Each structure stands twice: as C-alpha cells, then as structure tokens.
Amino acid sequence: MNRDTRIAWINGLLLPFxxxxxxxxxxxVVFLLxxxxxxxxxxxxxxxxxxxxxxxxxxxxxxxxxxFTGLAVAVAFHAGLFNxxxxxxxxxxxxxAGLAILFLDPTLGAWVFIPASIIGALVFGALWAxxxxxxxxxxxxxxxxxxxxxxxxxxxxxxxxMVHVLRETGQxxxxxxxxxxxxxxxxxxDVMAGFGYTxxxxxxxxxxLLALLCSVLVWFFLWHTRWGYAxxxxxxxxxxxxxxxxxxxxxxxxxxxxxxxxxxxxSVNELVGYxxxxxxxxxxxxxxxxxxxxxxxxxxxxxxxxxxxxxxxxYQGGAELxxxxxxxxxxxxxxxxxxxxxxxxxxxxxxxxxLVRNLAPVNTQGELGATP
Numbered sequence: 001m002n003r004d005t006r007i008a009w010i011n012g013l014l015l016p017f018x019x020x021x022x023x024x025x026x027x028x029v030v031f032l033l034x035x036x037x038x039x040x041x042x043x044x045x046x047x048x049x050x051x052x053x054x055x056x057x058x059x060x061x062x063x064x065x066x067x068f069t070g071l072a073v074a075v076a077f078h079a080g081l082f083n084x085x086x087x088x089x090x091x092x093x094x095x096x097a098g099l100a101i102l103f104l105d106p107t108l109g110a111w112v113f114i115p116a117s118i119i120g121a122l123v124f125g126a127l128w129a130x131x132x133x134x135x136x137x138x139x140x141x142x143x144x145x146x147x148x149x150x151x152x153x154x155x156x157x158x159x160x161x162m163v164h165v166l167r168e169t170g171q172x173x174x175x176x177x178x179x180x181x182x183x184x185x186x187x188x189x190d191v192m193a194g195f196g197y198t199x200x201x202x203x204x205x206x207x208x209l210l211a212l213l214c215s216v217l218v219w220f221f222l223w224h225t226r227w228g229y230a231x232x233x234x235x236x237x238x239x240x241x242x243x244x245x246x247x248x249x250x251x252x253x254x255x256x257x258x259x260x261x262x263x264x265x266x267s268v269n270e271l272v273g274y275x276x277x278x279x280x281x282x283x284x285x286x287x288x289x290x291x292x293x294x295x296x297x298x299x300x301x302x303x304x305x306x307x308x309x310x311x312x313x314x315y316q317g318g319a320e321l322x323x324x325x326x327x328x329x330x331x332x333x334x335x336x337x338x339x340x341x342x343x344x345x346x347x348x349x350x351x352x353x354x355l356v357r358n359l360a361p362v363n364t365q366g367e368l369g370a371t372p
Contacts, residue, residue, distance in 0.1 A: 003360045003362065006359055006360040007356065007360050010352065010355045010356060010359060010360065011298070011352075012298055012300075012303070014351075014355055014359075015348070015349070015351060015352060015355070016296055016297075016298065016303070016307075016344065018351045018355075019296075019340075019343040019344045019347070019348065019350075019351070020296065020310070020340060020343070020344065022343045022347075022350075023336070023339040023340045023342070023343045023344070026339045026342075026343070027335070027336050027339055030335060030339075034327055034328075035327060036325060036327050036328060040325075041321060041325065041328070044317070044320055044321050044324050044325060045313070045314075045317030045318070045320060045321055046313075046317065047320065048316055048317045048319065048320020048321070048323075048324075049312075049313040049316045049317040049320070050313075052200070053199050053200035053202070054200040054201070054202045055316060055320070056202075057188065057189070057199075057200065057201075057202025057203065057204035058202055058203065058204070058315075058316045058319075059309075059312045059313055059315075059316040059317075060204050060208055060309075060312065061202065061203045061204045061205075061208075061269070061274070061312070062311070062312035062315040062316055063208075063211075063305075063308045063309045063311070063312030063313075064204075064207050064208045064211045064269045064308075064312075065266050065269055065270065065286045066286060066289055066290060066293045066307070066308035066311045066312060067211040067212075067214070067215060067293075067304060067305060067308040068090075068211055068214065068262055068263060068265045068266050068269070068286075068290070069086045069090065069262075069263055069266060069286050069287055069289060069290025069293065070290045070293030070294045070297060070304040070307060070308050071214055071215060071218050071262045071290075071294075071301065071304055072086050072089070072259045072260070072261075072262035072263040072290055073086060073259070073290045073291050073293070073294035073299075074218070074294040074297070074299040074300070074301070074304060075218060075222070075231070075255055075258050075259045075262065076143075076255055076256060076259040077235065077294060077299045078222055078231050078232050078235045078255070078299060079231045079232075079234050079235045079251055079252060079255035079256075080234060080235035080236075080238060081136070081143050081235075081252065081255060081256060081259075082143060082144050083129070083143065083147055083256065083259045083260075084144055084147045084148050084151070084287075084288070084291065085128070085129060085132060085146075085147025085148070085150050085151055085260070085263075085287070086259075086263040086286070086287030086288070086290050086291070087151045087154070087283055087284070087286070087287030087288060088128060088147070088150045088151035088152075088153065088154030088155070088287070089125045089128045089129050089150075089154075089259075089260040089263035089264055089287070090125065090263045090264060090266035090267060090283040090286060090287055091151075091154045091155065091158055091267075091282075091283045092124045092125060092127075092128040092154050092157070092158070092264065093120075093121040093122070093124050093125035093128070093260075093261075093263060093264020093265065093266065093267045094121070094158075094264075094266075094267030094270065094271050094278060094282060094283065095124055095158065095161060095267075095278070096120035096121050096122075096123055096124025096125065096264065096267075097117040097118070097120045097121040097124075097264075097267045097268055097271055097272055098117075098120075098166070098176060098179075098267075098271060098277075098278035099120060100113075100116040100117045100119065100120030100121075101113055101116065101117050101120075101179050101180070101183045101272070102166070102176060102177070102179070102278075104116060104183075106180040106182075106183075108182070109182055110182050110183065110184075110186075113179075113180070113182060113183035114183070114185060114272065117183065117268060117271075117272045118210070118265070118268055121261075121264040121265050121266075121267045121268050122261040122264055122265065123261070123264075124264055125260040125261045125262070125263050125264020125265070126257040126258070126260045126261040126264070127257075127260070128150065128154060128260055128264075129147075129256045129257055129259055129260025129261075129263075130253065130256065130257055130260070131146075131150065132146035132147050132150055132256065133252050133253045133255075133256030133257065134253065136252055136256075137248075137249040137250075137252040137253055138249060143252075143256070151287070158280065159174070159280070162174040162175065162176070162278065162279075162280055166278055168277075174279075174280050175277050175278060175279045175280070176277045176278035176279075177277065178276055178277050179271075179272070179276045179277055183272065183276075184272065184273070184276050185205045185206055185207055185268065185269075185272045185273035186205060186206050187201070187202075187203075187204065187205050187206075187273075188202075188204045188205060188206065188208070189201045189202065189204070191206065203273070203274040205269065205273030205274065206273070207265075207268050207269035207272070207273045208269075210265065210268060210269075211265075211269070212305075214262060214265065215301035215302075215304065215305055216301070218262075218301050219300075219301040219302075221258075227254065230246045230251055231251055231254070231255050233246055234246055234248050234251040234252075234255075263287060263290070266282075266283055266286050266287075267282070267283070270282040270283070289311055289337060291341070291345075292307070292311070292337060292340055292341040292344060292345065293307040293308050293311055294307075295341070295344045295345045295348065296310070296340065296344045310340075311337065311340075314333055314336050314337060314340075315333060318330060318332055318333030318336065319333075
C-alpha cells in the first residue's frame, strides 16, 4: 500500500473514527460529572435505538432526516460554500410540500400526491437557498451570514402562514388540516404487512428509500458529471477553475439550489410521511445537525449515511435515556451532538500529524518507509 493510499485511509476512516471515539469519551466524562454511570447509560442508549423494533424504526426515521440535511451541506461544501441555512430551507420546503397537497383535488391518487409533495419540497427549498446564493455570487454577501438570517426569516414567515393563512378552520393550534389519506407516504410497517410480515408500528416510512436514492444521485452527480466536476473544482480553487472555463458565480447558484432542495426533502419524511399535516417547528435540529453529519461523513454520501445513522441513534437513544434515567434530560442529546461537532469539526485534524507520522512516514529519499 503506497503512501497516498495510506493517507486516504487516515483521512477517510481513522480520523473520523478517532474523533467520534474522543467525543464519546468526553460524553462519558460528562456523565460521570452528573453522577451517571456511563456504561449503564450506553447500554440504555443502544437498547433504545436497536433493542426492539419500534426503537429501530424511530432510529432510521431520524436517520432519514439527517441524510437529507447532510447531503445538502455536503453539496455546498464541495463548492466551497458553508450552507448554515438548512433549517430554514427544510422549513420552507415543508410549506412547498404542504401546499402541493392542500391545493390539489383530494380525490387524486397517491401517485399524484406524493410526487407533487416531493417536487414542492424540492422547489421551495431550492428557491429559499437561491436568494442567499445570488447575494453571495453577485453582491458579495457572505453565505454564512445570509443563510443564518434566512433561517430566522423562514421561521417568521412560517408563523404568519400557519397562524393567519393555513390554520385549520375552528382550531387554535397553528397547524393545517389533515392531509388526505391517499397523500400519505406509506409507513414501512404497513408495507411489510402487505407482504405478510408483521413489525411494530413506528414513524418510519418510505422516505428512507428517497434518502438512499438521493445519496446515490448526489454521488453520481458530484463524481461522474461535468457539473459535479465543476462544483468540486470551484470548491478546491475558484481561481484555477476560472482558467479552466468554469464560471464560479453560476456554480454558486447551482450548488446552493441543489443544497436547498435536498434540505427541503426533510419535510417529506416529517410531514408527508408522519405528521400528515403542516405543523410548526418540525424541522428543528436537523439543519444544524446536518453540518456535523457532513463533517463526520467527509462530505461523501456513504460517509453521510453512516454519520446520519449515528445521529439518529443519538436522537432515539437520548430520548430513551431521558425516559429511563432520572438524572438525565432530553438535552443530553444536544450535549452529545455538540461534542461530536467539536471533535469532528473544530478539532478535526487533532490526530492527523500523529497518524501520518506513524502510519505513513516518508524517508529522506521521499519514499514510503521509516523515518531515519
């Protein structure tokens, strides 16, 4: 194995593993500080996530949301953009998905409703990302600032829409009327029952297949198309990309619209697949969590799926911890996520010099071997 291959393994596998392991060690220290046995807490967390069918369903359900937002952040990252607006784009994507269902004839079939809701989520998510993209490309506004601002704008707009426009008649709760049953994304337990298999009911629905399909499409797009190459080239070196005939402004627009569209698909899982109506704050946590998922997954769809599964485990396992252990609140999930972000983001390369020095050394002749 040559040195470049070893370094690739270090960057792609060993570093994320050690970073996550360090985050878990730090979490164990936090548990000790609040007088909770970390081993017992780990057992409860894993059992809540994978110990029974309903828990597995919830884990994969949460994982689906993180796949969408992780892919969204990754596409922007490859273009050299830090999209922090996943929360707002997912929220507005929900508006698109909901309107696509509520404004259609309720007698239509699922083959119309479900594709229409997906298209609505994609279009509205993309349009919400388009404005910050334009401001970055043509007005010099920093994408981090504008996407953060647009998260707040999305929240304010959705409050107005849910309270004054879309609220169900005769109800005080800010939520829309229930979607027609033929507009619901099928639950996995219902699909399995149709094949003669009985599993426990959970929110898990066929949106997980959409998430996996998006992962494949993003992989193919980024590494096997001209547009994907242009996005990656712009992210690596925009000046060199210009000499290659690539227009960075156009790439910014395209990458951010794709990113926003992917984030918007969170609403398909949450609203079309589970809640079956437009509700407030269905998106909270998934947009920012997607940043950590993308960092952990090295902005590659396969890594993002694995990282999203970890965060889905933390979400479901954290809920089980809060229920089973009196000394722990639901907020422990935020603490664990924060530690993962710290060690996979800010301290991402903490172990790299040591790993390269010991696993991929270079001798004085520039060849792989022991350092003299």
